[in-house]
Amino acid sequence: MVIGKVDFVARNHTYIMGILNVTPDSFYDGGNYTTVDKALFRAEEMIKEGADIIDIGGESTRPGYEEISPEEEIKRVEPVIKKIKSEFNIPISLDTYNPETAKAGIQAGADLINDIWGLNYDPEMANVIRDGNVACCLMHNRKEHDYEDFKTDFYKDIEAILRKAADAGIGRDKIILDPGVGFQKTTEENRWVLKDLANLNKYELPVLVGASRKSVVGNTLNLPKEERLEGTLAITAIAVMAGARFVRVHDIKENKRVISMMEAIRNEEID
Numbered sequence: 001m002v003i004g005k006v007d008f009v010a011r012n013h014t015y016i017m018g019i020l021n022v023t024p025d026s027f028y029d030g031g032n033y034t035t036v037d038k039a040l041f042r043a044e045e046m047i048k049e050g051a052d053i054i055d056i057g058g059e060s061t062r063p064g065y066e067e068i069s070p071e072e073e074i075k076r077v078e079p080v081i082k083k084i085k086s087e088f089n090i091p092i093s094l095d096t097y098n099p100e101t102a103k104a105g106i107q108a109g110a111d112l113i114n115d116i117w118g119l120n121y122d123p124e125m126a127n128v129i130r131d132g133n134v135a136c137c138l139m140h141n142r143k144e145h146d147y148e149d150f151k152t153d154f155y156k157d158i159e160a161i162l163r164k165a166a167d168a169g170i171g172r173d174k175i176i177l178d179p180g181v182g183f184q185k186t187t188e189e190n191r192w193v194l195k196d197l198a199n200l201n202k203y204e205l206p207v208l209v210g211a212s213r214k215s216v217v218g219n220t221l222n223l224p225k226e227e228r229l230e231g232t233l234a235i236t237a238i239a240v241m242a243g244a245r246f247v248r249v250h251d252i253k254e255n256k257r258v259i260s261m262m263e264a265i266r267n268e269e270i271d
Helices: 036-049 071-086 099-107 124-132 149-168 187-194 199-204 215-221 229-242 251-269
Strands: 017-022 053-057 091-095 112-115 137-139 173-176 246-249
Touching: 017 036, 017 137, 017 251, 036 053, 036 071, 036 091, 036 251, 053 071, 053 137, 071 091, 071 099, 091 099, 099 112, 099 124, 124 149, 124 173, 137 149, 137 215, 149 173, 149 187, 149 199, 187 215, 187 229, 199 229, 229 251
Parallel strands: 017 053, 017 246, 053 091, 091 112, 112 137, 137 173
Antiparallel strands: none
């Protein structure tokens, strides 16, 4: 698929989406990159370390987060998108579920809209993505943890998201699927989703795994967010073997090395 000017063509390769939160309250890096200069410096670091896409977020979506207005979100992300696009050729993803923010972000140069509600927060989002002719990452999520049977309902929800995208006229060549690790799922359900990742390939769409330093790692290993790197790297290794096209992570260099090692082993041929 094409994101911006880059064709992410390799089906046997896992690309890195680097996380750049320009928020004061994100669970891991909140407050670190709240100025344009700091965000630009971090973007340059991530590119040097091997990021293929930079995902810019203006509102924290950690558990218990407080929503901010689209105006405030735009104020945070718009200048950062413009500055990074003016300095670097890397594709930019905008992490938002607000159609107003998405529209402003696309006008500023965003190449992909990363929607944690999978088009289910505001029906206008699908139209903004279609009219903007940009790629989108559509994530599995629910307002409440109200599953009758998690495994069955999970795939029903995924298929409903894809129908909504199709009905809005969003081409399948524009869609990435995100199973939504950490969103309205128990630790056990998150682990099941990760174990079942390869099954998402049946939709013949790129899959993105976003589990960097999340609670599934913390709860499994009983570790704080500062000590969840190894658990995140284990999930990245699983994502590679399951055929995921993207991982969304904080720690670029370390994840890049794991991907390179996993792919070297997987692709090795012995005569």
